[in-house]
Amino acid sequence: MTTDIQHSHIGARADEAFRLRRSTRPRENGELARVLGDPKFGEHFTDHMVLIDYSEPGGWCDARVVPYGPLTLDPASAVLHYGQEVFEGLKVYRHADGHLRTFRPEINARRFALSAARLALPELPESLFIESIRQLAQADAGWVPHQSGASLYVRPFLIATEAFLGVRPSRQATYGVIASPAGSYFADADEGISLWLSRDYSRAGLGGTGAAKCGGNYAASLLAQQQAHAHGCAQVLFTDASTRTWVEEAGSMNIFFAFSDQTIVTPPLTGTILAGVTRDSVLRLARDMGYRAVERPVSIDEWQTAAVTGELREVFAAGTAAVITPIAELVGDDLLIETPGGGTESIAARLRAELTSIQYGTSHDRYAWMLDLGPVDS
Numbered sequence: 001m002t003t004d005i006q007h008s009h010i011g012a013r014a015d016e017a018f019r020l021r022r023s024t025r026p027r028e029n030g031e032l033a034r035v036l037g038d039p040k041f042g043e044h045f046t047d048h049m050v051l052i053d054y055s056e057p058g059g060w061c062d063a064r065v066v067p068y069g070p071l072t073l074d075p076a077s078a079v080l081h082y083g084q085e086v087f088e089g090l091k092v093y094r095h096a097d098g099h100l101r102t103f104r105p106e107i108n109a110r111r112f113a114l115s116a117a118r119l120a121l122p123e124l125p126e127s128l129f130i131e132s133i134r135q136l137a138q139a140d141a142g143w144v145p146h147q148s149g150a151s152l153y154v155r156p157f158l159i160a161t162e163a164f165l166g167v168r169p170s171r172q173a174t175y176g177v178i179a180s181p182a183g184s185y186f187a188d189a190d191e192g193i194s195l196w197l198s199r200d201y202s203r204a205g206l207g208g209t210g211a212a213k214c215g216g217n218y219a220a221s222l223l224a225q226q227q228a229h230a231h232g233c234a235q236v237l238f239t240d241a242s243t244r245t246w247v248e249e250a251g252s253m254n255i256f257f258a259f260s261d262q263t264i265v266t267p268p269l270t271g272t273i274l275a276g277v278t279r280d281s282v283l284r285l286a287r288d289m290g291y292r293a294v295e296r297p298v299s300i301d302e303w304q305t306a307a308v309t310g311e312l313r314e315v316f317a318a319g320t321a322a323v324i325t326p327i328a329e330l331v332g333d334d335l336l337i338e339t340p341g342g343g344t345e346s347i348a349a350r351l352r353a354e355l356t357s358i359q360y361g362t363s364h365d366r367y368a369w370m371l372d373l374g375p376v377d378s
């Protein structure tokens, strides 16, 4: 990728690696206030972005925070042809003590490295990943919303930039981080969303890239997502590719089932499911709340039967963007399973309150999940 900054190699200290070039045209205050008043999701981008280049044999270099803007890519770049790309998603919260904090970023950093390894991309050191989040959050601190329920969604990504059409791993890559103020992912999700059971398409197969957070998985889900929308559903439910029996993921979220025997179940991580940070946190918080949290397969048949007998109390989805969202129904060609959870006393709502109170700093961070990104003025 072309760059306007001289090459500089990255030493042992990630915090000293970054150069900052401030935007000369930051968003004007009135417009920023308007955006932050109703940020929606993924529609507005902050004034800056992080870039770090990688090339063989030199490794990572030129860590920089620069004005947000288009990237210059050779049209032969591997990412444009073979989809060699991975990404992450995490949030930065503004706390009442004037500090910005983020939630369990080391898990995103490790998953980013695992995703990169699966896509034959270079692994970014954890310290650089975390420092890149801190640098961008500090540069664009004014973009972190004040209101509860809103945050700054941060999107790290890594693309293969070598200009070469042979099919082999790229020897050049660019890491980037952009950020976008975020409110709710789903409009009106409090009473639950509808899922469309995809019988035609799979998200991932054994030995594939299902456990990696790569753009290809999301591209492969879009047609099914389109079908879901055509059937009036907000998201698609994916089952296993081989037998179409076992529940895997709800769109881009992990899925949970709450049974009347105080058990909360989510499908196990067998290589086709993304290891969600929210998923892991929900398992921990559910145990703290007295539930038995279990990772085991759940079939569509079990879902249907348990909904009819009343053993299934609630179904909900979990992810960084959507937090915890109740699932009101599963719809298919010849199927309708209703699981009306919702309401402030639901298990999903209580788990969400527990999780977000830690994230927004209104309850004790008993697991030291929040990482302090430093104080800010505004």
Ligand code: COI
Residues within 6 Å of the ligand: 088, 089, 090, 252, 319, 320, 321, 322
């Ligand atoms: C996230 O929750 O961070 C996701 O990955 C969903 C996103 C693709 C919008």
